[in-house]
Amino acid sequence: MTGTPLHTDSSETDVLIVGGGPIGLMLACLLRRADVEVTVVDRARAATRHSKATLIWPRSLELLEAADVAEDIVAVGHRIDAVTFNSRDDLLRAVDLNALADTRYAFGVSVRQSTVEDLLRRRLDALGGVVVAAECTAVVDRGADVTVVVDDGAGERELTARWVVGADGVDSLVRTAMGAEYEGYDVPAQFILADSRLAGDIPRNRASYFFGPDGSLAVGPIGDDLYRVAWSVSALETARPDDPSHVADVIRSRSNLAVDVELVHYSAAFKAQVRHASAFRSGRLLLAGDAAHRMTPASGQGMNTGFGDAAALGWRLAGVVHGRLDSAQLDVYASERAAAARQIEERTSAQSSHVDDWSSTRRGSVGPIPVMTTEQLAQFDVGDRVDVNYRGIAVGLGIPIALDAPTVVCWPGTRWTGDRWAGDRWAGAIDELAAKSPSGTRIIDAARMGNSRPPCVRTDHEIAAIIRPDGHLEGRYPLDEVVDRLTAAGWR
Numbered sequence: 001m002t003g004t005p006l007h008t009d010s011s012e013t014d015v016l017i018v019g020g021g022p023i024g025l026m027l028a029c030l031l032r033r034a035d036v037e038v039t040v041v042d043r044a045r046a047a048t049r050h051s052k053a054t055l056i057w058p059r060s061l062e063l064l065e066a067a068d069v070a071e072d073i074v075a076v077g078h079r080i081d082a083v084t085f086n087s088r089d090d091l092l093r094a095v096d097l098n099a100l101a102d103t104r105y106a107f108g109v110s111v112r113q114s115t116v117e118d119l120l121r122r123r124l125d126a127l128g129g130v131v132v133a134a135e136c137t138a139v140v141d142r143g144a145d146v147t148v149v150v151d152d153g154a155g156e157r158e159l160t161a162r163w164v165v166g167a168d169g170v171d172s173l174v175r176t177a178m179g180a181e182y183e184g185y186d187v188p189a190q191f192i193l194a195d196s197r198l199a200g201d202i203p204r205n206r207a208s209y210f211f212g213p214d215g216s217l218a219v220g221p222i223g224d225d226l227y228r229v230a231w232s233v234s235a236l237e238t239a240r241p242d243d244p245s246h247v248a249d250v251i252r253s254r255s256n257l258a259v260d261v262e263l264v265h266y267s268a269a270f271k272a273q274v275r276h277a278s279a280f281r282s283g284r285l286l287l288a289g290d291a292a293h294r295m296t297p298a299s300g301q302g303m304n305t306g307f308g309d310a311a312a313l314g315w316r317l318a319g320v321v322h323g324r325l326d327s328a329q330l331d332v333y334a335s336e337r338a339a340a341a342r343q344i345e346e347r348t349s350a351q352s353s354h355v356d357d358w359s360s361t362r363r364g365s366v367g368p369i370p371v372m373t374t375e376q377l378a379q380f381d382v383g384d385r386v387d388v389n390y391r392g393i394a395v396g397l398g399i400p401i402a403l404d405a406p407t408v409v410c411w412p413g414t415r416w417t418g419d420r421w422a423g424d425r426w427a428g429a430i431d432e433l434a435a436k437s438p439s440g441t442r443i444i445d446a447a448r449m450g451n452s453r454p455p456c457v458r459t460d461h462e463i464a465a466i467i468r469p470d471g472h473l474e475g476r477y478p479l480d481e482v483v484d485r486l487t488a489a490g491w492r
């Protein structure tokens with residue numbers, strides 16, 4: 001799918017996103033769904049053809065529901081039920097995604113990044129969003145708005161936006177324009193990947209990691225009868241990634257998988273690096289995805305973390321653009337997602353440095369592998385995800401949450417101490433809350449739900465749970481504090 005030629009685009013927009021990779025496209029879809037004018041500028045004329053990310057974890061699938069692409073991704077992707085961590089011969093730990101509770105996605109999906117980008121581009125197109133095929137060459141925050149210079153090959157032109165998001169990857173121009181550093185370190189182990197057709201006894205719905213004295217190996221299905229085979233090497237030049245027999249030798253020497261390699265469809269070598277932007281926001285400029293953070297490939301977390309950024313930014317930017325949310329919430333975005341990225345970076349780095357430790361001892365005698373738990377792998381423990389996810393599903397119950405405003409789930413408590421909430425008083429209090437809350441706030445009376453009320457309000461005392469549009473819990477308070485809390489969170 002190609003981008004739109006520059007001349008058809010308006011020169012003014014609410015939000016301009018530099019970078020139409022998975023993160024920029026997801027953010028654009030979220031903004032369009034909230035009726036925000038958005039323009040994406042990408043120098044590539046089509047989705048990436050490089051074999052990059054393949055693994056999408058449960059929390060991302062929940063978040064991608066808001067962009068309306070989760071179902072499509074699940075439909076075209078290959079289901080991953082478990083991830084195993086092994087020494088060459090023994091299972092060390094199995095992470096069973098099917099064991100996740102309170103989610104419609106108790107599994108991961110393996111799907112090519114290019115397919116995800118295609119699906120998002122199609123969705124954006126249907127939502128009336130524009131992807132301009134041009135290179136962004138300069139970004140200047142002028143205080144009242146931002147000037148963006150783009151070049152589509154026929155010449156340069158200036159666009160104006162109220163907000164600019166850099167989703168322009170590791171070499172981000174927007175990050176440079178912000179004056180932010182991108183500090184970190186290189187991981188000593190380097191990696192080879194070979195997307196290959198395998199034959200033999202190989203699990204079809206499981207990704208497997210093997211750790212041994214020669215280094216690590218990852219093998220997982222990516223659909224179309226192909227498997228991603230990736231392994232660590234101490235020096236890239238020693239690798240022969242195109243040769244099926246070499247790939248088969250690596251698999252046999254580092255795992256107990258009895259497989260043959262019939263074909264190497266795509267191969268690449270890459271260096272793992274860890275980087276973190278010193279700021280995720282400066283004035284009217286914001287960062288998301290790899291532009292903000294880069295992590296090692298361990299357990300496939302990079303793009304998933306970027307989806308979390310897009311979800312955390314989309315509703316905030318929409319609220320700010322529509323004048324319903326204080327722009328200070330964009331600073332909250334910046335600090336919240338910087339902390340989330342650090343948390344995930346630490347886990348992936350621990351797993352990667354273990355590879356180096358283990359290889360360098362050549363004895364496999366280093367300590368236990370820092371394997372992620374199921375919740376960590378799924379990114380369910382990042383932020384306060386509640387038991388309510390996008391498109392309104394309080395799991396299995398069909399409770400709608402608002403996508404561009406807060407939702408408040410109210411529960412009077414089982415100890416209805418007579419006169420506090422007796423009779424019509426509770427219904428009256430709910431009506432009053434609805435009248436005083438910022439516009440668009442969705443109020444849900446859990447007292448009308450019987451035993452099916454969501455776990456976030458399963459208490460015996462009065463509680464009101466404020467749920468953000470990204471399905472995260474803002475907090476739980478007595479009913480009469482809710483309006484103040486919503487106002488303090490910047491809702492108008």
Ligand SMILES: Cc1cc2nc3c(=O)[nH]c(=O)nc-3n(C[C@H](O)[C@H](O)[C@H](O)COP(=O)(O)OP(=O)(O)OC[C@H]3O[C@@H](n4cnc5c(N)ncnc54)[C@H](O)[C@@H]3O)c2cc1C
Binds near residue numbers: 300
């Ligand atoms: C081998 C490999 C395997 C991986 N596997 C996984 C995995 O399984 N799971 C996972 O979560 N992550 C994985 N990742 C990481 C994942 O690929 C990245 O995190 C993801 O691509 C980040 O998306 P993004 O949209 O932030 O940036 P990108 O995908 O880099 O997209 C940036 C876009 O910006 C455009 N652009 C850049 N500069 C400009 C400019 N000046 N003007 C206009 N356009 C511009 C580019 O053309 C590009 O389209 C893997 C990475 C690699 C290399």
